[in-house]
Amino acid sequence: MTQHQPTRAAALSRLANFTANMGHNYAHKRNFDYGADADIEQDKWRDNVSKLSPYIRHKLLTEQELIAAAIKAHGATGADKFVSEVLWRGYFKGWLEQRPEVWADYVTSRDAAFKQLKAQGGLRKIYEQATEGRTGIDAFDHWAKELVETGYLHNHARMWFASVWIFTLKLPWQLGADFFLQHLLDGDAASNTLSWRWVGGLHTKGKTYLATKENIAQFTDGRFAPTGLAAEAIPLEEDKNYKLRPLKIPPAPPAASAFALLVHEEDCHPESLILPQKPSLILGVSGPDGKSPKGVSEKVSAFSNGAVSDAVTRAAAHFDCDSVMWNKGEKLRDVLANAKLERLLSPWLPVGALKDAIGKEINGNNVRWIIRDYDAAIWPLATKGFFPVKKKAPDALRGIGMEL
Numbered sequence: 462m463t464q465h466q467p468t469r470a471a472a473l474s475r476l477a478n479f480t481a482n483m484g485h486n487y488a489h490k491r492n493f494d495y496g497a498d499a500d501i502e503q504d505k506w507r508d509n510v511s512k513l514s515p516y517i518r519h520k521l522l523t524e525q526e527l528i529a530a531a532i533k534a535h536g537a538t539g540a541d542k543f544v545s546e547v548l549w550r551g552y553f554k555g556w557l558e559q560r561p562e563v564w565a566d567y568v569t570s571r572d573a574a575f576k577q578l579k580a581q582g583g584l585r586k587i588y589e590q591a592t593e594g595r596t597g598i599d600a601f602d603h604w605a606k607e608l609v610e611t612g613y614l615h616n617h618a619r620m621w622f623a624s625v626w627i628f629t630l631k632l633p634w635q636l637g638a639d640f641f642l643q644h645l646l647d648g649d650a651a652s653n654t655l656s657w658r659w660v661g662g663l664h665t666k667g668k669t670y671l672a673t674k675e676n677i678a679q680f681t682d683g684r685f686a687p688t689g690l691a692a693e694a695i696p697l698e699e700d701k702n703y704k705l706r707p708l709k710i711p712p713a714p715p716a717a718s719a720f721a722l723l724v725h726e727e728d729c730h731p732e733s734l735i736l737p738q739k740p741s742l743i744l745g746v747s748g749p750d751g752k753s754p755k756g757v758s759e760k761v762s763a764f765s766n767g768a769v770s771d772a773v774t775r776a777a778a779h780f781d782c783d784s785v786m787w788n789k790g791e792k793l794r795d796v797l798a799n800a801k802l803e804r805l806l807s808p809w810l811p812v813g814a815l816k817d818a819i820g821k822e823i824n825g826n827n828v829r830w831i832i833r834d835y836d837a838a839i840w841p842l843a844t845k846g847f848f849p850v851k852k853k854a855p856d857a858l859r860g861i862g863m864e865l
């Protein structure tokens with residue numbers, strides 16, 4: 462059973478338990494992967510990292526709340542490392558939002574790679590060994606199984622896994638990214654696609670990440686020291702330079718006639734959205750299966766659907782209104798007409814599978830998009846690398862009343 466329950470209450474409880482560790486402990490120990498067994502055997506979480514990512518990815522917990530908690534407990538200097546890591550997420554979200562073709566090309570090349578698997582028995586065999594944890598590289602096989610069993614991997618394990626996948630097993634990176642999206646509870650179009658591209662040398666052009674026996678031995682606390690890994694990581698190449706399309710922040714929706722508020726898996730904290738007035742209806746929608754042509758694991762499906770269900774229930778109570786689900790196959794126009802409503806407000810739907818699945822249909826209705834102040838402050842900064850974002854974040858966040 463997963464340790465992650467898909468509710469805001471569980472997210473807040475984990476946040477409360479982890480806040481004391483967001484300072485010195487995190488800065489010094491976050492790179493160590495002590496293994497999932499450390500949780501299960503000792504019946505406790507690995508407290509050198511937060512494991513909050515499934516909550517943050519679904520916005521059951523907002524980045525703003527997380528940063529505020531870290532700074533309140535440890536001060537700006539003490540919380541610096543933890544806050545930096547949270548900013549990485551905003552950086553990746555903003556970077557992809559402003560280069561949507563990177564996602565579109567990933568989807569096309571992923572589908573082509575699956576076709577290649579069908580046609581090439583040798584490649585298919587290596588893919589099956591990798592995803593079933595049967596390569597003979599003990600550490601890699603362990604992580605493949607841990608991912609499937611728990612829906613989570615430590616950041617360092619994700620880096621090692623992706624590096625071995627690309628440079629030792631020589632599998633297409635898109636199929637590894639897809640394997641992660643099938644199984645990670647926090648599977649996210651931006652963080653996942655761009656991290657895989659980063660390991661392969663496509664994000665920071667020419668700069669790759671090479672997993673080594675020594676580094677793995679040190680940071681798994683001696684649990685693994687795999688031999689036979691690639692000795693070099695020659696950057697992958699692509700014949701494209703992606704153009705930046707600066708983000709257009711939509712204006713706040715004006716007060717007007719009655720509306721339905723959409724709640725989707727990209728934003729499960731409707732209570733903190735700035736709305737012009739109270740909604741008349743909460744409309745829930747969830748569709749994690751679209752993340753992969755192979756669908757997602759039961760754990761991922763249960764977490765995403767559960768997160769939306771929790772958010773819909775909370776929102777209906779908070780705004781004191783009815784709620785209904787917009788189910789697969791139903792026309793949004795009909796769902797709204799049944800409720801005698803013509804207007805829809807929706808939290809921003811970022812680049813990714815859910816937008817691909819329902820974005821057009823939502824846009825075909827009378828919708829106003831709401832982008833959160835935090836995202837509007839951080840995302841536009843992601844024009845190049847991470848470090849300018851980190852440098853400019855304090856000023857940008859001060860503009861929305863946050864002190865870094």
Ligand SMILES: Cc1cc2nc3c(=O)[nH]c(=O)nc-3n(C[C@H](O)[C@H](O)[C@H](O)COP(=O)(O)OP(=O)(O)OC[C@H]3O[C@@H](n4cnc5c(N)ncnc54)[C@H](O)[C@@H]3O)c2cc1C
Nearest residue numbers: 510511512513514546547550616619647648649652653656
């Ligand atoms: C190949 C690869 C694929 C990845 N795929 C995803 C993904 O699909 N979804 C996802 O949320 N993260 C992804 N990451 C980033 C990172 O590994 C996870 O966010 C982190 O491990 C989550 O664990 P945690 O909550 O314990 O992190 P903590 O160390 O406790 O960090 C707190 C929060 O900061 C954010 N964060 C931390 N490190 C990163 C990072 N390197 N990049 C972006 N955000 C970060 C996360 O929201 C995280 O929950 C990926 C990294 C790699 C190398």
